Amino acid sequence: xxxxxxxxxxxxxxxxxxxxxxxxxxxxxxxxxxxxxxxxxxxxxxxxxxxxxxxxxxxxxxxxxxxxxxxxxxxxxxxxxxxxxxxxxxxxxxxxxxxxxxxxxxxxxxxxxxxxxxxxxxxxxxxxxxxxxxxxxxxxxxxxxxxxxxxxxxxxxxxxxxxxxxxxxxxxxxx
Numbered sequence: 001x002x003x004x005x006x007x008x009x010x011x012x013x014x015x016x017x018x019x020x021x022x023x024x025x026x027x028x029x030x031x032x033x034x035x036x037x038x039x040x041x042x043x044x045x046x047x048x049x050x051x052x053x054x055x056x057x058x059x060x061x062x063x064x065x066x067x068x069x070x071x072x073x074x075x076x077x078x079x080x081x082x083x084x085x086x087x088x089x090x091x092x093x094x095x096x097x098x099x100x101x102x103x104x105x106x107x108x109x110x111x112x113x114x115x116x117x118x119x120x121x122x123x124x125x126x127x128x129x130x131x132x133x134x135x136x137x138x139x140x141x142x143x144x145x146x147x148x149x150x151x152x153x154x155x156x157x158x159x160x161x162x163x164x165x166x167x168x169x170x171x172x173x174x175x
Contacts, residue, residue, distance in 0.1 A: 017039050
């Protein structure tokens with residue numbers, strides 16, 4: 001769990017630096033490995049707490065272009081707001097559907113657990129197109145010229161040989 005200690009801190013801005021093994025963050029995808037680090041700030045004003053910062057973790061991915069396995073660093077911004085209000089906490093019992101709403105915690109809590117927020121944000125930060133760093137600035141034609149040979153000569157319609165099976169399509173008239 002990624003816990004941030006809040007018990008006994010004064011109003012103001014406080015530095016937060018937490019490093020936790022991936023195995024201690026429940027529900028992390030198996031692609032993540034090593035440590036999850038969170039570096040940020042905790043701001044306390046009265047009973048309101050705001051945590052802002054960046055979470056970072058190593059991940060093993062397979063390149064979409066070369067099918068090589070590579071490691072990359074995934075980072076994501078984390079913004080979480082809490083309010084220390086026992087009555088509101090008991091009323092909601094930890095059910096928060098909207099991630100942008102302020103969460104209520106028990107006034108006697110010593111720590112905030114931001115594991116779920118970090119896990120969710122890191123998971124959605126995994127790139128859809130997974131390309132190894134050595135191929136990121138190259139095009140498909142640069143990597144595989146044998147599959148992307150371009151025809152440089154202009155061919156007229158008379159020179160193109162069309163398979164007879166497709167000739168029936170020429171008779172179709174579209175409005």
